[in-house]
Amino acid sequence: MKQTISIAAAILAVSIAMAGQPCSAQQADKPAAAQAEASDTRSDANVLKLRQQLYERLSIMSEVPWYRIAAIDQYERTLSKAKPKLRPQLGDVSGVFIEEEQWAGPLNPDVSDTSPVSIQWFNGVGRDGDGDGIADRNNDFDLLYSITSRLLQHGGSTEDDFSIGLWDYYRNSRAVQRIQQFAQIYAAHERLDLFEHAFPIPVGSNYSYRSTWGNARSWGGKRSHEGTDIFAPYGIPVRSTCYGIIEVKGWNPYGGWRIGIRDLNNYYHYYAHLQGFDKSIGVGSLVNPGQVIGWVGSSGYGKPGTQGKFPPHLHYGVYRDRGLIEWSFDPYPLLKKWETDERKRLRSNG
Numbered sequence: 562m563k564q565t566i567s568i569a570a571a572i573l574a575v576s577i578a579m580a581g582q583p584c585s586a587q588q589a590d591k592p593a594a595a596q597a598e599a600s601d602t603r604s605d606a607n608v609l610k611l612r613q614q615l616y617e618r619l620s621i622m623s624e625v626p627w628y629r630i631a632a633i634d635q636y637e638r639t640l641s642k643a644k645p646k647l648r649p650q651l652g653d654v655s656g657v658f659i660e661e662e663q664w665a666g667p668l669n670p671d672v673s674d675t676s677p678v679s680i681q682w683f684n685g686v687g688r689d690g691d692g693d694g695i696a697d698r699n700n701d702f703d704l705l706y707s708i709t710s711r712l713l714q715h716g717g718s719t720e721d722d723f724s725i726g727l728w729d730y731y732r733n734s735r736a737v738q739r740i741q742q743f744a745q746i747y748a749a750h751e752r753l754d755l756f757e758h759a760f761p762i763p764v765g766s767n768y769s770y771r772s773t774w775g776n777a778r779s780w781g782g783k784r785s786h787e788g789t790d791i792f793a794p795y796g797i798p799v800r801s802t803c804y805g806i807i808e809v810k811g812w813n814p815y816g817g818w819r820i821g822i823r824d825l826n827n828y829y830h831y832y833a834h835l836q837g838f839d840k841s842i843g844v845g846s847l848v849n850p851g852q853v854i855g856w857v858g859s860s861g862y863g864k865p866g867t868q869g870k871f872p873p874h875l876h877y878g879v880y881r882d883r884g885l886i887e888w889s890f891d892p893y894p895l896l897k898k899w900e901t902d903e904r905k906r907l908r909s910n911g
């Protein structure tokens with residue numbers, strides 16, 4: 562289940578001012594905490610190859626499937642990206658961050674202890690995974706091995722044991738859900754390179770959009786516009802922008818028929834005012850960039866089935882999970898990039 566704040570965020574992620582009424586400029590009352598990222602800089606092929614090798618090596622040692630290890634590592638990485646000052650990069654290619662005190666053990670007088678024996682004595686998380694006799698907090702394998710060992714502490718390696726271990730470690734149901742979602746995505750695709758994107762509307766079709774970040778809206782009280790409206794005729798396909806998993810699907814009084822998709826960057830992609838959904842997808846379904854998930858409509862602003870209160874358009878929003886809360890950020894620069902990339906691809910394919 563999504564927690565209250567993200568539900569609130571999703572409810573807030575609603576659309577345009579009513580038909581015919583111009584939007585007045587008003588600053589968003591929530592800071593746009595995250596800058597839109599043009600690309601994942603650490604997803605180049607070489608880094609991914611090194612990570613894959615680490616996960617497979619650890620999987621053999623721990624009997625935890627590689628995709629669960631990959632999911633933990635990726636989840637940790639998304640937290641570090643959201644809070645880079647609090648969570649500096651420790652390893653070379655792993656995203657795992659473990660506090661010094663947690664690594665050495667809370668009562669350990671030597672906070673930078675690297676002795677596996679004394680760390681274990683003080684119940685620290687730090688372990689020596691690569692067998693060099695040092696529990697090295699800056700070593701990729703030791704980091705991953707340590708977190709995996711801690712997760713396995715309370716049981717076996719079944720999926721349920723794994724979930725209990727995750728809960729014990731993070732004490733946060735969102736963390737458990739994210740890692741399970743990431744693991745499902747990795748397991749299905751059997752690879753790490755899953756950061757390709759698509760524009761949500763077929764680029765050859767008739768549509769228009771502009772930056773409307775923070776504009777005031779007139780329906781449902783004082784809310785600012787958290788997303789970009791892409792105007793298009795009824796029935797134009799709406800497509801997933803990413804590799805991801807459907808987290809939410811159904812009616813919402815503001816967003817109408819809407820879908821929420823979680824991706825491996827821990828972004829929540831929100832699509833509102835749809836005319837309908839593609840029949841093949843439901844909560845938990847995996848989607849690929851460009852896959853049709855529904856059609857442009859004008860649903861929303863009332864009880865289920867309400868439509869036609871504004872011109873048909875897709876409201877597209879992106880929220881970033883920062884561990885306990887989610888912030889929306891302006892998707893306009895991302896949309897521009899995906900649109901340009903897709904035009905280029907189409908041209909080069911003749």
Ligand SMILES: [Zn+2]
Nearest residue numbers: 576577790876
């Ligand atoms: Zn909108």
